[in-house]
Amino acid sequence: MQPRKVLVVDDSKLMHKMYEVMLRQYPLVYALDGRQALERLREHPDVDLVLLDINMPNMNGLEFLAQLRSDGARPDVTVVIISTEGREEDTARGLEAGADAYIKKPFHSEEILDVIQRLEAKGSAA
């Protein structure tokens, strides 16, 4: 199942541009922090994949994820954390918080596309 819309949550405009070029086959919406991301999810109910940075102002990625998973309004949304935080405990913390995958920056574009394809295949099989 192909994502209908992808929400990019990252405070870096460079990364926004990167995702725009890399994922040009998907409709994208953007947020600069977790707070904006929650608003975007409300505005765009067809978002079913979130690419989430961790270190952001106002509300960081883990806080956003905790809120998203606890309110239960969008249990269908797949979340992929993409962060410079690369220690094993960071990955574990992200997955425990409810992320479906964890990718470390800097990444190769194939890593993101592979994860999206894997999650699509998993979604189709379910």
Added chain:
Amino acid sequence: MSATESPKSRLESPAVGLDLVAELRATLERAGELVRVVESNLRAPAEGTEGASSDERIAELERRLATAESDVKELASRLVDSEHQGGRLMNLYVATYQLHATLDPAEVQATIAEIAINLLGAHQFVLLLRRDEEGGGYEIALLEGMYDGVLPLYDGESYQGGDPMVDQTLRDGVLRLGPTGESQALAAVPLRVQNDIVGALVVLKLLDHKPILRAEDRDLLDLLSAHAASAMFAARLFATKDRKLRTLESLVKLARGE
């Protein structure tokens, strides 16, 4: 992509690498189909009752199968290379685009930091920009990742020299990779505006999960060397001119009694 296409136009067309990948993927699929056909042909006579001519046919088909398998391996390897190349071109395109997307000096500086962190994997780095006034040394325009204390050489507003590798790069404009016996810097990247060396980006530490700078990182360092300073220079020049223009406009308004 034509053989005469310039590197600049390649950078402006990041889709080229991805198109190449798609083309290779299609070729790989065709090669896979060929393998399946050859395998099917091999199985058919083996199940039959033909004599010596069948043996010859099997030998021929086996040879063709080996060739097809070898082609598939070669194509798979080229596909991986192309995907990497596409990714590298995309990084370079995005970095260049974003550096020149604004005329706000603070945004250009933020973009340099974002490239260093997100694309290069730098954890600690310093951006040095030459002060134009006499005896000014180098302004520490950006200092990132030194949360447990700033290295003494970069503590303060100016860098006055002291790291031999960095100093040499600031003198001759040559990109150097470390660390060396005299310097703990991992990279000293000269920043050029035309042929003038106006500063350096000094990478001191990478993220823990990125142990070394890879060959592909060299492209990004070269890009920063060529584009970061000119983007910064253009933005600062614009900001100065804009400020002067606003002052003049205010004076004109005042003179007119508006």
